[in-house]
Amino acid sequence: MGKMKGRxxxxxxxxxxxxxxxxxxxxxxxxxxxxxxxxxxGINPDLPVNEEELELYREVIACKVxxxxxYVNTEExxxxxxxxxxxxxxxxxxxxxxxxxxxxxxYFVNDAMAIIKRRKKKLIVLEKTLEELHxxxxxxxxxxxxxxxATIRPDLLRFLARKGVVRIGDTGSIGIADxxxxxxxxxxxxxxxxxxxxxxRGLSERIVRLGAELEQKPKEEQPKRWYExxxxxxxxxxxxxxxxxxxCKLVEQGRLKRLYICPECQESYYDDLHACGGIVLCxxxxxxxxxxxxxxxxxxxxxxxxxxxxxxxxxxxxxxxERRREAMRPKETVxxxxxxxxxxxxxxxxxxxGLVALIAVVALILLLVR
Numbered sequence: 001m002g003k004m005k006g007r008x009x010x011x012x013x014x015x016x017x018x019x020x021x022x023x024x025x026x027x028x029x030x031x032x033x034x035x036x037x038x039x040x041x042g043i044n045p046d047l048p049v050n051e052e053e054l055e056l057y058r059e060v061i062a063c064k065v066x067x068x069x070x071y072v073n074t075e076e077x078x079x080x081x082x083x084x085x086x087x088x089x090x091x092x093x094x095x096x097x098x099x100x101x102x103x104x105x106x107y108f109v110n111d112a113m114a115i116i117k118r119r120k121k122k123l124i125v126l127e128k129t130l131e132e133l134h135x136x137x138x139x140x141x142x143x144x145x146x147x148x149x150a151t152i153r154p155d156l157l158r159f160l161a162r163k164g165v166v167r168i169g170d171t172g173s174i175g176i177a178d179x180x181x182x183x184x185x186x187x188x189x190x191x192x193x194x195x196x197x198x199x200x201r202g203l204s205e206r207i208v209r210l211g212a213e214l215e216q217k218p219k220e221e222q223p224k225r226w227y228e229x230x231x232x233x234x235x236x237x238x239x240x241x242x243x244x245x246x247x248c249k250l251v252e253q254g255r256l257k258r259l260y261i262c263p264e265c266q267e268s269y270y271d272d273l274h275a276c277g278g279i280v281l282c283x284x285x286x287x288x289x290x291x292x293x294x295x296x297x298x299x300x301x302x303x304x305x306x307x308x309x310x311x312x313x314x315x316x317x318x319x320x321x322e323r324r325r326e327a328m329r330p331k332e333t334v335x336x337x338x339x340x341x342x343x344x345x346x347x348x349x350x351x352x353x354g355l356v357a358l359i360a361v362v363a364l365i366l367l368l369v370r
């Protein structure tokens with residue numbers, strides 16, 4: 001069976017000498033130091049490894065030594081896009097799961113480190129997260145990869161803390177970590193824009209719904225220091241309303257995918273991180289509503305066409321009735337018009353004759369009186 005796999009698509013395991021020499025060459029370290037570092041986390045460098053295990057070994061060396069140069073996203077424009085995504089948040093919290101998710105956290109912190117320093121921000125890791133990492137590294141129920149990553153990630157976090165990239169937040173958390181995070185976001189979210197990086201879909205949904213509630217409220221102004229109040233220019237205060245809370249997960253190469261909740265079906269889904277609210281139509285509901293809208297437009301069009309046709313029919317009937325009435329009216333000929341005109345002249349003549357006779361009678365009476 002082993003020989004058949006070796007001849008197929010599966011790569012052949014690398015022997016000890018090749019593994020240590022390969023890693024020593026990649027990280028510019030001695031083979032002895034490579035072997036010692038691997039043994040410090042319970043890895044036996046004398047055993048052959050496959051490609052997947054070799055990637056895990058690279059993570060161990062990168063976290064222990066601090067050399068993460070291989071974990072860089074080389075896509076053109078990615079750094080500018082990541083800067084645009086992170087710059088709008090006042091605080092960025094990182095949950096336990098994304099820290100342990102393959103090598104994605106290494107990619108993320110390596111790409112985000114310069115941005116975080118330039119923007120004067122920090123990745124906030126709670127004490128509760130460190131406690132969970134400590135509990136996972138000796139948990140026999142977890143996979144070997146998870147236990148090893150739980151062992152080496154605190155070294156990376158401490159290194160990043162020394163570099164000013166990570167801040168270990170002691171918030172006095174008690175009880176379930178998810179509930180504590182929701183309470184924490186509800187408390188600080190009234191004055192800050194927050195980003196939570198977590199692989200927990202349920203927690204992300206709670207954060208997004210909480211953010212939707214706070215979106216309608218004006219953003220509370222953070223208290224200024226005495227010298228800021230002293231030299232600050234007096235300006236009219238404007239209520240700033242925007243997205244308060246965003247929940248994202250890490251995907252391959254440390255990219256961020258944001259969780260949205262569809263207001264129609266109330267289901268959550270992941271998509272690219274955009275500067276908008278967290279309650280957004282999903283693709284399925286968008287297509288359904290678009291089809292319904294198109295059907296309604298078609299119904300309205302047919303209704304208008306029916307109304308126009310009915311109006312045209314009404315106009316046609318009115319025209320026909322007018323023509324019928326016109327046809328029923330007696331038609332006046334030229335002879336009829338001449339006869340009417342003669343009668344009119346005859347009446348005028350009689351009137352004129354009567355008037356002349358009246359004048360003559362009046363004149364005769366006047367003569368007799370004299």
